[in-house]
Amino acid sequence: MKVVHLNTYEGNGGAGRACLRLSDALNSSGAESKVMVYFQFKPSSKTGSFSNGPFQKAKAVFNILSERYLSKALTKAELKTPFSLQWFGRSVIDHPDVKNADIIHLHWINHGFLSPKFLAEIDELEKPVVWTFHDSNAFTGGCHVRYSCENYFKECGFCPLLKLSGKNDISHQTWLRKKKAYSELNCHIVAPSRWMANSVKLSSLMGFREVTVIPNTIETNVFKPYVxxxxxxxxxxxxxxxxxxxxxxxxxxxxxxxxxxxxxxxxxxxxxxxxxxxxxxxxxxxxxxxxxxxxxxxxxxxxxxxxxxxxxxxxxxxxxxxxxxxxxxxxxxxxxxxxxxxxxxxxxxxxxxxxxxxxxxxxxxxxxxxxxxxxxxxxxxxxxxxxxxxxxxxxxxxxxxFSEAVIAEKHLLLYQSLIDLQPK
CATH class of the missing domain: 3.40.50.2000 (Glycogen Phosphorylase B;)
Structure with missing residues (x-):
C-alpha cells in the first residue's frame, strides 16, 4: 500500500512531528509511506518537497510570508490567536508521488500550501483521501484555536479576531470558499482526540463527514525512561x-x-x-x-x-x-x-x-x-x-x-476500508 502524506513543513510544530512519526510507523508495519512537504528549511532525506527549484522555492516563500503577514495585518494583534486566510496555494495533483499513491493523507496544509481551490482539485485523482485535523482550522472561517467561540456552528462571520468584523467579513467569505471546496472533495477525517472529533461533529462545514478517532504516535524506543x-x-x-x-x-x-x-x-x-x-x-x-x-x-x-x-x-x-x-x-x-x-x-x-x-x-x-x-x-x-x-x-x-504498531495498524485498517469502497 502506497501512502503519501502532505504537510506544509517538515517536522516543524506538532503537526509536522506527528506526520513524520506516523509515516515511520507505517513503513515499519510494511506500508510504503512517504511525506511530501510544501517547503523545507534545509535539505532532508526524510521528506520530499513540492518546492525544489529556485523559482518554486521563491514562490513558496512569497506565499508563506504573504499568508502570515496579511493575516497579522487583518487580525487584532492583542488576541494573539493564529488565523489563516488561505488566499494562496499551489496544485499538487500532477506530482508523481501523489498520482501514484493508493492513499493521499493530508495533515497541516496552511501557510500558502493547499487553499480550498487546490484541495477540491485533489478529488480529480479519484483516490481515497484522509485528512488528520491537528487543529481546528479546517472547519472554521480562519482561526486555528476556537476557545469559546461558536460561530463555526453556523457560517462564521462576526469574527472576534478580525479588525473588520461583520456578517460578511473575511471569516464568512473563507467559510463559503471552504464549503464549495468540501462539496467537491470526498475525504475521511481522522481526529487525534475525542475532543477534536466532537468539535468536528458540531461544525457546519464538516459535521456530516465520517470521523475516526486515531491518536498520534511516538517513537517508544527513543522516548523511553532513564534512571x-x-x-x-x-x-x-x-x-x-x-x-x-x-x-x-x-x-x-x-x-x-x-x-x-x-x-x-x-x-x-x-x-x-x-x-x-x-x-x-x-x-x-x-x-x-x-x-x-x-x-x-x-x-x-x-x-x-x-x-x-x-x-x-x-x-x-x-x-x-x-x-x-x-x-x-x-x-x-x-x-x-x-x-x-x-x-x-x-x-x-x-x-x-x-x-x-x-x-x-x-x-x-x-x-x-x-x-x-x-x-x-x-x-x-x-x-x-x-x-x-x-x-x-x-x-x-x-x-x-499510542505505540507505533498500535497506531499504524489502526491507520492501515482505515486505509484498506476506504480502498475497498473504491469502484472496481
Missing part, C-alpha cells in the same frame, strides 16, 4: 531535588499556551506550607531566548531548544513532573513524550489532554484555568509516596494505546 537520578546528573542537577519541567515559550504569538497560568501556579506552590523551595528546581526547554522571561520562584535552568530527541528524553526522565498549562490543545506531543519517558503530567482538563492523562493515575488534570488547582496537582506529586507506580503507569499508557 531519574542519572538523568538529573546529566543535567547537572542534584539527584535529590524535586524537578519540575515545562516546555515554556514566551506567549508572544499564541495565548492558548497559557504561560501566565504556569507562572501563577508556581508562585502559588512556592507559598504553600510543606513546600521546601530549596528542594525544588525548574527546568524549561523550548524557549528561543531568555528575553522577557518572567521571574520564577524556584531555581530555574533554561535548556533552550533541544534538537536531539534522545537528549530530550533524558530531560523528560530527569523531571519528576511535566507541567503544561495549555488552554486548548488537540493531542500535544509534549504530553505524550513525557508520559513515554515515565514522567507524570500535570495539565488542565482541556482538549485532547484527558485522552492521555488519567487523573491521579499517571498525572493530574486540573480544573480549567485554575492556577490554584494546577499547583495542587504539582503538590500532590511532590508529597506522593507512590511515585514509582505513577511513573510506571505513565509509560504503560503510551505502550498500550
Amino acid at each position: 531519574k537520578s542519572e538523568a538529573k546528573k546529566i543535567l547537572k542537577i542534584n539527584p535529590h531535588k524535586f524537578v519540575l519541567m515545562s516546555g515554556f515559550m514566551p506567549s508572544k504569538n499564541d495565548k492558548h499556551k497559557g504561560t501566565s497560568y504556569l507562572v501563577d501556579a508556581l508562585n502559588d506552590l512556592a507559598s504553600r506550607p510543606g513546600i521546601l523551595k530549596e528542594n525544588i528546581e525548574l527546568i524549561i526547554f523550548g524557549n528561543k531566548d531568555n528575553v522577557d522571561m518572567p521571574e520564577f520562584p524556584f531555581k530555574t535552568t533554561f535548556l533552550g531548544t533541544i534538537a536531539n530527541d534522545e537528549h530530550l528524553a533524558k530531560c523528560y526522565s530527569a523531571a519528576d513532573v511535566f507541567i503544561t498549562p495549555s488552554l486548548e490543545d488537540n493531542l500535544p506531543n509534549t504530553v505524550m513524550e513525557s508520559l513515554a519517558c515515565a514522567t507524570p503530567v500535570v495539565a488542565f482538563q482541556t482538549g485532547g489532554i484527558p485522552d492521555m492523562v488519567r487523573h491521579l493515575e499517571n498525572g493530574y488534570l486540573a480544573e480549567y484555568k485554575s492556577s490554584e488547582d494546577l499547583a495542587t496537582g504539582i503538590e500532590w506529586l511532590y508529597h506522593e509516596d507512590n511515585g514509582p507506580d505513577i511513573q510506571k503507569e505513565a509509560r504503560r499508557t503510551i505502550l498500550t494505546q
Whole structure:
C-alpha cells in the first residue's frame, strides 16, 4: 500500500512531528509511506518537497510570508490567536508521488500550501483521501484555536479576531470558499482526540463527514525512561531535588499556551506550607531566548531548544513532573513524550489532554484555568509516596494505546476500508 502524506513543513510544530512519526510507523508495519512537504528549511532525506527549484522555492516563500503577514495585518494583534486566510496555494495533483499513491493523507496544509481551490482539485485523482485535523482550522472561517467561540456552528462571520468584523467579513467569505471546496472533495477525517472529533461533529462545514478517532504516535524506543537520578546528573542537577519541567515559550504569538497560568501556579506552590523551595528546581526547554522571561520562584535552568530527541528524553526522565498549562490543545506531543519517558503530567482538563492523562493515575488534570488547582496537582506529586507506580503507569499508557504498531495498524485498517469502497 502506497501512502503519501502532505504537510506544509517538515517536522516543524506538532503537526509536522506527528506526520513524520506516523509515516515511520507505517513503513515499519510494511506500508510504503512517504511525506511530501510544501517547503523545507534545509535539505532532508526524510521528506520530499513540492518546492525544489529556485523559482518554486521563491514562490513558496512569497506565499508563506504573504499568508502570515496579511493575516497579522487583518487580525487584532492583542488576541494573539493564529488565523489563516488561505488566499494562496499551489496544485499538487500532477506530482508523481501523489498520482501514484493508493492513499493521499493530508495533515497541516496552511501557510500558502493547499487553499480550498487546490484541495477540491485533489478529488480529480479519484483516490481515497484522509485528512488528520491537528487543529481546528479546517472547519472554521480562519482561526486555528476556537476557545469559546461558536460561530463555526453556523457560517462564521462576526469574527472576534478580525479588525473588520461583520456578517460578511473575511471569516464568512473563507467559510463559503471552504464549503464549495468540501462539496467537491470526498475525504475521511481522522481526529487525534475525542475532543477534536466532537468539535468536528458540531461544525457546519464538516459535521456530516465520517470521523475516526486515531491518536498520534511516538517513537517508544527513543522516548523511553532513564534512571531519574542519572538523568538529573546529566543535567547537572542534584539527584535529590524535586524537578519540575515545562516546555515554556514566551506567549508572544499564541495565548492558548497559557504561560501566565504556569507562572501563577508556581508562585502559588512556592507559598504553600510543606513546600521546601530549596528542594525544588525548574527546568524549561523550548524557549528561543531568555528575553522577557518572567521571574520564577524556584531555581530555574533554561535548556533552550533541544534538537536531539534522545537528549530530550533524558530531560523528560530527569523531571519528576511535566507541567503544561495549555488552554486548548488537540493531542500535544509534549504530553505524550513525557508520559513515554515515565514522567507524570500535570495539565488542565482541556482538549485532547484527558485522552492521555488519567487523573491521579499517571498525572493530574486540573480544573480549567485554575492556577490554584494546577499547583495542587504539582503538590500532590511532590508529597506522593507512590511515585514509582505513577511513573510506571505513565509509560504503560503510551505502550498500550499510542505505540507505533498500535497506531499504524489502526491507520492501515482505515486505509484498506476506504480502498475497498473504491469502484472496481
